Amino acid sequence: MSTQLSIACLQYTSTKDEIKTLETINNLIIKAIKLGAEFIALPECATSLQENSNVTRQLASFEEESLSLKFLKKTAKSNAIYILVGSLPIKQKSKLVNRSFLINPQGEVIYRYDKIHLFDVQLPNGDIFKESKTYLNGKKATIAKIKEKKLNxxxxxxxxxxxxxxxxxxxxxxxxxxxIPSAFSAVTGPIHWHTLLKARAIETGCFIIAPAQTGLHECGRKSYGHSLIISPWGKILADGGKKVGFVFSKINLDEVEKFRKSIPSLYSKQKYSTNF
Structure with a gap:
């Protein structure tokens, strides 16, 4: 059983025009498949990114009615690939959930994850974000297990x-x-993005797959870009910069266990008391 996987992270600028954004996604998927991508990851807010809560609600849909999800399921099946839909705004109860989907090569949604930590912040430049005004936070951590790929x-x-x-x-x-599909702020991105993702890779001994939004959106928000694929050693295997396009890398999952045996911090936690 092969432990190698060819991955592409798409990077683009979502608009409120769902059809237009899906056309961009489709064109990038076609190009990534030509390079051999078998797992394609889309960023957060994959087909629409809006700052206005009311507009976001208007553009949201119930999962079973989502045009974007139907299109991406069909795309995964027709190309026999895995697609990670970074997230879509999905109607649920009184608010929405920011939901990520994993679609298999048969075009089936096999795993879902609702964003647990919502972006409620005030940045140094005065920008204020309050996702909790629009979204309910998720309650369950999720590991998608694909046995035939030895992929968790x-x-x-x-x-x-x-x-x-x-x-x-x-x-x-x-x-x-x-x-880690993202729409990372252009304010925090230059200082925090690479550092945070490399830290998560090193401390977990995992590969990090981080497709990202980029550029200026219609709502005025700026996304940082720099889609990343990072090894367990913290080495950046691919960086998308700020341009629309995609990054591609072949990863070998055997590197995970190799790193964890070399630096076994994940298995070496100690209990301790405190004086506070």
Missing amino acids: IGMTICYDVRFPNLYQDLAENGANVIT
Whole structure:
């Protein structure tokens, strides 16, 4: 059984025009498949990114009615590939959930993950974000297990990356790859993005797959870009910069166990008392 996997992370600028964004996604998927990609990851807010809560609600749909999800399921099946849909706004109860989907080569949604940590912040430049106004936070950490690929994917989304305990839990329970689809702010990105993702890779001994939004969105928000694929050693295997396109890398899952045996910090935790 092969432990190698060819991965592509798509990078683009979502608009409120779902059809237009899906056309961009489709064109990038076609190009990535020509390089041999068998696992293609899309960023957070995969087909629409809006700042206005009311607009986001208008563009959201119930899972079974989602045009984007139907299209991507069909695309996965027709090309016999895995697609990670970074996230879509899905209607549920009084608010929405920011939900990530993993679709198999048969076009079936096999795993879902609702973003646990919502982006409620005030940045140094005065920008204020309050995702909890629009979304309910998820309650369940998720590992997507694909036995035929020896692949255990810890599913997370963007702001989750600032909560290392989640990543420790995923790694300790078998994850060898962690996905972090994002729409990272252009304000925090230059200082935090690479550092946070490399830290999550090194401390978990996992491959990090982080497709990202890039550029100026219609709502005025700027996304940082720099989609990344990172090895368990913290080596950046691919960096998308700021341009629309995709990054591609072949990974070998055997490197996960090799790293963890070399630096076994994941298995060497000690209990301790405190004086506070």
